[in-house]
Each structure stands twice: as C-alpha cells, then as structure tokens.
Amino acid sequence: MIDVGALRALRAVAASGTLARAAEELGFTASAVSQQIKRLERQIGVPVLAQAGRGVVLTPAGQAVVDSAPEVFQALERCAEAAQSVSEGAPRGTLRVAAFSTGIRGLLAPAVARLSTRCPDLRVLITEQDPDRALHSVDTGTADLALVHDADGLPAPSPPSLTRRHMHTDIGDVVMARAHPLADVARPLTADDLAGHAWVTSPPGTVCHQWFRRLFADARAEPDVRHLVDDFATQLSLVGSGAVIALIPRLARPPLGDGLLARPLRRQPTREVHAAWRHSADASPAIRAVLAELALEHLPRGRVSGRGGGPLVQ
Template identity: 30%
Template sequence: MTTRIPPLPALRAFESVARHGSLRLAAEELHVTHGAVSHQIKFLQQALGVELVVRRGRGVVLTPAGQRLAPALGDALSRLAQVIEAAQPDAQDKPLRISVLPSFAAKWLLPRLSAFMAEHPDIALTLDANMSVVNLHNTGIDLAFRYGPGQWPGVQAERLMGEEMLAVCSPSYRKGKLPTRPRDLLRHPLLRDESTRAWHDWFRAAGVSGAVPKPSMAYSDAGLLLQAVLAGQGVALVRSVLAHDDIAAGRLVVLPGPRLPAAYAYYVVTDLRDTLPPKGQVFVDWVRAQVRAMALPG
C-alpha cells in the first residue's frame, strides 16, 4: 500500500519551524503569516496522528517524533529542490549567486574578478551585496562570504583568512610629513571603523602609556573608512585584508606601530542542507588560491 504523503506546504512549514525553533522566524522565511505556519503545523500533526512540536516560552521545541522527522525531512526537501533545479532546461546556465559584504566586494573581491572571468568564461556570477547574516536555505543564494566569529545557525562556515589591524595614512597626508613614532599619532585625527578595536588598544600595544586618543570620526562601514583615509582626512586603524591592494599600490602607507590580530575572520558560508554546486566549488577553490597568493607589504 502506498503511503499518503502530506501536502508540501505543511512539510515545508514544519521543516522551517524545526530548523529555527520559532513560528515567527519560519513565517518570515516562508513569506507567510504566523497564523498560516501554525495552521500548517496543526494540519500536519492531524494528518500524521502525532504531536511534532510543543510551545515553550516564545518558541517551540520538537517532540521525540518531531526530532526523528525533522532531519530526514530536511534532507528530502533539499534533494527534491536539487532534482527540480537540475531538471530545468537552463540549469547549467543559471548564474552562481554569491552574497558578499559590500566592503569586501569593493576592496578585495571585485578587483580580482576579471581574472576569474578570464579563467572560467562559462561560469556566470551574480553578486548580492548584503551586510545581513544571510539565510541560505531556499533563498537562491549558493554561498556567502561573511566577516565575524564563524558561528551562525543553519550554515557551515569555513575560515578563509584572518587579518590584522594596521595604522595607515595616505603618503600625501600633511604633505608627506608623516608620523614616525606611535606616540606622534596622538597629535593627528584618528579615524576608525566602529566594528574594530579602539585606538586605545593600539596605543597600549605600542607601549604608549597613558595615551588618551582624541574623539575622531568613526565609520560604520570599513570601505568608507578606507575612502576617508585615502582622501587624506587623517590616520586610520584599518583591516589589512581590505587595505591590502591600496598598500601594495602605494596609495596607503603603514605607519610604525603594532599589528593587532583582528577579533574576527573571513569565512566562506554554505548551507548545511544544500550541496554546493560544482561551479560554486570552482569559485571557492579560486578564492582560496587568491588568498594564498596574498603577501601584505610592510
């Protein structure tokens, strides 16, 4: 006898709720109302004759039956999506969709993409510049590059590269009369990225005791900070990966002082449930090769 399979919307609703532990987050992912998700869960439980989730506080937890169903269902839905995509006549021509931080795209990835396009003219790319913690499941995004601690729910994060915090300025800043000692920087406008370590940490590491940096311009985006220091607006504490090309080209000068290990690193982020397509793996391998080729000038 053939087992009757519940409707796909009910299965998708349960899989999303199980993954997020929240009806609200599942509703946002599926672009439906909270009530619609709740209705689908109730329908699925009635169809199967077993309770799958129970409310706890503001979220939900899986029952033993729900715990057995969730991982198998997630794998099945992922395989179904792959089969459907492969069956489409334009599957091979579909662009590889990559979510990337705007600053990383502008200062590191885009200057190198022409080389990838020359090596792989058959692979089309679509870049989605986005600063959010991306949800890759059933979004059409194949992979993402993110900067952070490397621990995000529902994804696999592979460390790509770390970096250092450097004090830099434009070679034409103050008509070339640049600071020669870490203490000298206290007399200059100290630009910074809001997401980085504060200047007082840099001065402490430099052995400048009692340093009290003056209030200065702060930027919410690391790319804007680099534009400001390139324009000669002051001295900046920047991330070495984003500043790499400007330093190598002589557009920025690394000033005397410590190189602080950054708190975060860059990661290649992929979905735990969806297999990265072959062209996605080609792109990731190419990015790794670019990272290995980097050598930051002193």
C-alpha cells in the first residue's frame, strides 16, 4: 500500500524541482522529505527520482505515479466529505486557507471572526500567499481554499482540478488629507482633477501601481510621484502630512479617522476576487461555511457623504 504522505511529498518535489523547496512547501525538513521518497520507492519497487545537476527529476515511473496522484487525493477527499456528511455536515476540523494580504484584512478576518461563533468546531489556518502560489497550494493539497485577485483584469490561471467562484469586487479610491484642495471637489474625480498633484504609490509590478499608471495613460506629463511604498498603512501616514495623495483599494484601507478622507474616481479601478478549491472538495462543510461568510455583503467602512453634497467614502 502506497503511503499518502510519501505520495504528496513526491508531487511537491515534482512541482518545485528540489527536495529543499518541496520541504519548505510541506513544512518538513529536506531530510524528512527524502525519507518519504525512499519509503515510496521501497513500496512500489522502482526509483521515482534521479539527480539532475543540483536538482532532481522524475523517472518515467515517478512521472506515472505523479500523473495518477490527483485521482488518489480526490478519492480520499470524497471519502472524508462523505464521512462529514453522515455526521450532519457540521463544519469541523482544520481548514487551510491561502490568500493575498488585503484579502485577509478586508474579507477573511471578518469572516473568521463570525465563524468562530457560528462554527466553534472549525479551525481556520490562514497563510499569506500571492494568487499564483495560493492556487498552486490548493492544487497540490497543501491548502484547502484560496482567495485570489485578478491581475490587470486577467484572472490568475487555475489548474483544471480547481473550482472558482467570484466573491467580491474591490474598488480603488483616492485618499487625501481633509485640508487638501481636492477635498472640496463635490463629484467623482477625473484624471484632469488629479494632474499636478503629488503622489505616494505602490511600487511597479503591483496591481495598485497598474491602476495608478492607467489613471494617467492619456496624460501629457508624467505624474509627480514622490514616494514608492508597498505598505498601505505607511502610505496613509505620508498622506496625513498633506503633501501627497494615494490610490488605495478599499480592502486595504483601515478606518481613516478624522484627518483623512477618500474620494471616488469617475472611472473606478477594480479588481475581482475569487475563491478556489479542489473539485473533489465541493461538498466540504468547512469550505461551504467559509464561502457563505465571504459572500456576505461588505459595506463601505463608515458613512458616505461629502462637502457640498459630494461623495465621501471613509
């Protein structure tokens, strides 16, 4: 009988290319992963890995095992779901969730807080991962559920083993000090309104920087970027000085307090947030419970009002 842990270890090695990276993904030492692979080779009677420079590659037999592994894991998962259904489908046990940082802050944290009361036997473990890595973790079985966002309007490609569901649309607003000249504009802001003002932005390569560049795509002059900062709390500290403004997604934004306000844009930048899980876990009471909480309507923080009747999102 093939050991399931050893099978999972081989699949992780196949995906990562080295024992060290597979061990990091699985939370083991490289020595432990090596022992699991050797145990698997003893069980099936043939080598499954071969050295290739500083890394390893699958032997033909190892590739055949990895190709068959998804069916094994799906069968085991269906077995577990059947047992949970027999026990009235109550969410219980541990659910491992991989998610991007602002999704954790704006969506998962409130959901987990509600679940702790509604489902006391369910333990949710959250790991921060970028969308591509989160989807990989669910596909390989090191996570049960992923929360991911699209990149520049394009969703991260999902393995065929996963189910995806749209959960939320995140929106970006311009945040400024209440004394800033734009605070008196009693309508959604346009690119012309924003021209000539100084900014703090997220670094290149981030979704928020793509949003920022798109705001000024047709501008004749380059925007005045004073600071490149990845942490949104730090951006807000700089905005509080009154010298700069920032484009910040609502999921990333804590309550602004009395000194700051957020103005909507006429052409609102958005990103779509999806949940993803393995097809074989469709019936999971734990996943269904988390999805139900994530699907609840998320209202804007604070009130919506403004000076002179203009919109103000706090």
